[in-house]
Amino acid sequence: MKRLAFLAILLSQAATAQEAEPVTPASIAEAAAPEEWVAIPPEDLLVMDLAPDAAGRARQVIIQLMPAPFSQPWVQNIRTLARAHWWDGTSVYRVVDNWVAQWGAGEDADAGFVPRPLPEGVVSPVAAYEAMLASVPPQTEQYEALSALVNEQLANAEPGTGFITNQIDGFPTEQSTFWDSFADFVTFDQGWPIGNMYDPRGFAWPVHCYAHVGVARDLAPDTGTGAELYAVIGHAPRQLDRNIAVVGRAISGIEHLSTLPRGTGEAGVYETRAEDAPIVSVRLGDELPEQPRFEYLATTSDSFARYVESRANRDDAFYTVPAGGVDVCNVQVPVRPAAL
Amino acid sequence: MKRLAFLAILLSQAATAQEAEPVTPASIAEAAAPEEWVAIPPEDLLVMDLAPDAAGRARQVIIQLMPAPFSQPWVQNIRTLARAHWWDGTSVYRVVDNWVAQWGAGEDADAGFVPRPLPEGVVSPVAAYEAMLASVPPQTEQYEALSALVNEQLANAEPGTGFITNQIDGFPTEQSTFWDSFADFVTFDQGWPIGNMYDPRGFAWPVHCYAHVGVARDLAPDTGTGAELYAVIGHAPRQLDRNIAVVGRAISGIEHLSTLPRGTGEAGVYETRAEDAPIVSVRLGDELPEQPRFEYLATTSDSFARYVESRANRDDAFYTVPAGGVDVCNVQVPVRPAAL
Numbered sequence: 260m261k262r263l264a265f266l267a268i269l270l271s272q273a274a275t276a277q278e279a280e281p282v283t284p285a286s287i288a289e290a291a292a293p294e295e296w297v298a299i300p301p302e303d304l305l306v307m308d309l310a311p312d313a314a315g316r317a318r319q320v321i322i323q324l325m326p327a328p329f330s331q332p333w334v335q336n337i338r339t340l341a342r343a344h345w346w347d348g349t350s351v352y353r354v355v356d357n358w359v360a361q362w363g364a365g366e367d368a369d370a371g372f373v374p375r376p377l378p379e380g381v382v383s384p385v386a387a388y389e390a391m392l393a394s395v396p397p398q399t400e401q402y403e404a405l406s407a408l409v410n411e412q413l414a415n416a417e418p419g420t421g422f423i424t425n426q427i428d429g430f431p432t433e434q435s436t437f438w439d440s441f442a443d444f445v446t447f448d449q450g451w452p453i454g455n456m457y458d459p460r461g462f463a464w465p466v467h468c469y470a471h472v473g474v475a476r477d478l479a480p481d482t483g484t485g486a487e488l489y490a491v492i493g494h495a496p497r498q499l500d501r502n503i504a505v506v507g508r509a510i511s512g513i514e515h516l517s518t519l520p521r522g523t524g525e526a527g528v529y530e531t532r533a534e535d536a537p538i539v540s541v542r543l544g545d546e547l548p549e550q551p552r553f554e555y556l557a558t559t560s561d562s563f564a565r566y567v568e569s570r571a572n573r574d575d576a577f578y579t580v581p582a583g584g585v586d587v588c589n590v591q592v593p594v595r596p597a598a599l
Numbered sequence: 600m601k602r603l604a605f606l607a608i609l610l611s612q613a614a615t616a617q618e619a620e621p622v623t624p625a626s627i628a629e630a631a632a633p634e635e636w637v638a639i640p641p642e643d644l645l646v647m648d649l650a651p652d653a654a655g656r657a658r659q660v661i662i663q664l665m666p667a668p669f670s671q672p673w674v675q676n677i678r679t680l681a682r683a684h685w686w687d688g689t690s691v692y693r694v695v696d697n698w699v700a701q702w703g704a705g706e707d708a709d710a711g712f713v714p715r716p717l718p719e720g721v722v723s724p725v726a727a728y729e730a731m732l733a734s735v736p737p738q739t740e741q742y743e744a745l746s747a748l749v750n751e752q753l754a755n756a757e758p759g760t761g762f763i764t765n766q767i768d769g770f771p772t773e774q775s776t777f778w779d780s781f782a783d784f785v786t787f788d789q790g791w792p793i794g795n796m797y798d799p800r801g802f803a804w805p806v807h808c809y810a811h812v813g814v815a816r817d818l819a820p821d822t823g824t825g826a827e828l829y830a831v832i833g834h835a836p837r838q839l840d841r842n843i844a845v846v847g848r849a850i851s852g853i854e855h856l857s858t859l860p861r862g863t864g865e866a867g868v869y870e871t872r873a874e875d876a877p878i879v880s881v882r883l884g885d886e887l888p889e890q891p892r893f894e895y896l897a898t899t900s901d902s903f904a905r906y907v908e909s910r911a912n913r914d915d916a917f918y919t920v921p922a923g924g925v926d927v928c929n930v931q932v933p934v935r936p937a938a939l
Contacts, residue, residue, distance in 0.1 A: 313653065356853065356854040356857060357809050357810070357853070357857070386919070388920075437780075438778075438780060439780070439924075440777075440778060440779070440780065440924045440925060440926040441922045441923075441924045441925070441926070442924075468834065469697050469833055469834040470697070478916045478917055480919050492857075493809055493833070493834075493857075494808065494809040494833075494834050494835055494928050494929065495834055495929075496929070497922060497925075497926070497929065498910070498913050498918070498921075498922050498925070498929065500920075500922065501919075501920040501922075502913075502917065502918050502919055502920055513696060513697070514696040514861045517696060517697070517832075517833075517857070517858075518696075518857075518858050518859065518860060518861065519858065520858060521854045521858065570838070573838050576818045577818055577842065578838070578842050579726070579820050579841075579842055580728075580840075580841040580842055581838075582781045582837060582838050582840065582841075583781075584779075584780045584781045584782075585780060585781070585837075585838070586780040586781070586837070586926065588834050589834060589835075589836070589837065589838065
């Protein structure tokens with residue numbers, strides 16, 4: 260039980276940091292200093308109102324758009340489409356269990372979809388799903404240092420404990436970085452989970468986690484405009500990373516998509532348009548009379564580093580065996596309504 | 600782009616193995632030989648009928664129970680409860696988005712739950728969430744060989760490619776084993792994904808993936824009988840591994856739980872019993888006039904090993920960048936209705 264001894268040390272450190280009350284991820288986020296939270300500009304929020312449900316309850320989904328350097332040509336299209344009120348009157352028309360809910364105009368007028376020309380300037384961008392990450396400098400010393408550190412910890416220390424480090428020389432303070440099954444390593448940038456590849460050019464990409472939003476496309480990679488979008492409603496489909504543009508994440512109301520009936524047509528498309536969930540309107544937050552105000556816990560903050568460590572080593576009353584590891588989609592970056 | 604060269608080799612091998620048509624996980628499972636499929640005995644299936652939905656459609660969930668050596672005291676309780684028809688008239692009373700749907704009698708008569716004494720013999724077992732795995736022999740040569748192989752691959756070969764091997768000397772033929780963020784390594788046993796810890800005693804445990812079913816309990820680990828169960832309806836909550844008994848997985852109908860409205864009361868419990876989804880009956884499959892017949896793809900089969908490799912390296916028309924890795928909950932063991 261070597262690992263448990265190792266964990267006990269980690270936990271006793273955590274206990275020293277915050278005495279008395281049990282430390283949970285939620286309690287760490289709650290105790291974070293006001294300056295550790297970052298406001299999300301209302302113009303970076305996409306507010307989607309579905310028609311009320313059968314019981315007459317409102318259904319609003321709020322999606323935070325992906326910041327540069329990732330997926331910006333699609334994000335720009337999405338801004339154009341929202342400003343044109345293009346999605347008003349479209350619908351959620353495809354829902355697949357443990358996979359995605361998808362919305363927009365639909366492609367096939369034969370199946371009862373209303374053809375809807377795209378606004379001028381909205382075309383399919385070149386399929387560039389990776390970018391350089393300013394917070395993880397390429398060329399190449401940091402990468403080599405990180406590589407050496409990962410490999411040393413994995414090979415010589417306690418194997419399999421889901422390597423996490425918050426101290427990498429030359430990286431931003433308290434950058435949380437860890438091992439991953441799909442990428443060389445994962446980290447966080449501007450509040451977003453990011454996959455990374457060891458490469459002198461420093462390629463990085465946004466990942467598919469629960470509630471993340473991507474650009475639906477056809478088989479050819481250059482066929483997605485952003486007019487049809489999907490949200491993940493199941494286990495993270497990380498195999499889609501670098502194959503589709505990730506453009507945002509639902510920070511409020513994902514349950515209005517995840518509870519929709521699953522489609523029984525081909526590929527989970529509803530068989531009739533009567534089954535669709537109508538979209539009343541989609542607006543950027545700055546166009547609304549009451550602008551949505553949210554903030555996220557800075558992923559470079561001390562509190563976020565402690566939050567990740569706590570996620571990996573749950574120590575509150577319910578947990579008797581801390582995992583000693585975590586995967587990137589199990590570390591949900593805290594997002595909350597901003598105080599006025 | 601070292602990794603892409605590495606993947607290209609893997610993919611060209613896959614292409615050699617099956618010419619012409621694109622190889623997908625689904626096509627590999629479909630092409631598996633009949634003798635690679637294993638029948639699930641009807642008495643190992645728990646058939647739960649919810650009341651029809653608002654549109655009058657039937658809602659049946661079929662749960663495969665966990666085989667020995669894992670969680671057997673709880674599975675025994677579940678068999679006793681099902682034989683006593685104990686769940687008939689109970690309900691799904693708690694649903695939390697990206698977390699669980701939970702059912703049974705409920706604990707609190709004050710909140711409108713009907714008190715319901717447990718059948719004789721149904722008591723909380725000792726909280727033993729780990730066991731020895733017959734298919735992965737402990738003591739200690741294989742573990743050491745595996746450890747050396749994992750560490751060598753991770754340290755010297757292509758880092759971060761989500762290590763998978765199907766050839767480990769002394770392990771069952773074509774056992775698929777890979778790196779994991781929460782366990783020392785993961786493998787499959789009798790069709791189930793299993794976490795493993797490097798230990799001379801060979802501790803192993805069943806993991807929490809989407810649709811897996813566990814025993815709800817109170818804070819103390821010895822407080823769950825199996826009378827209250829939950830199914831995972833979101834990203835795999837692997838931090839629950841070894842903290843709760845995993846007793847099964849929904850192999851049909853999980854969407855009837857994942858689409859239920861999310862609870863708005865404390866911890867996602869429905870605020871009134873009128874919101875509950877009523878459970879009409881829960882039966883073991885061998886008690887039904889028409890016994891459910893399912894089969895799973897043997898996780899020791901050649902086809903399963905290829906299926907895992909394909910999951911990690913999607914190469915069909917949609918995918919332009921194979922991940923080169925996969926996590927254990929993204930490898931869903933193929934289960935299908937058995938031919939008669």
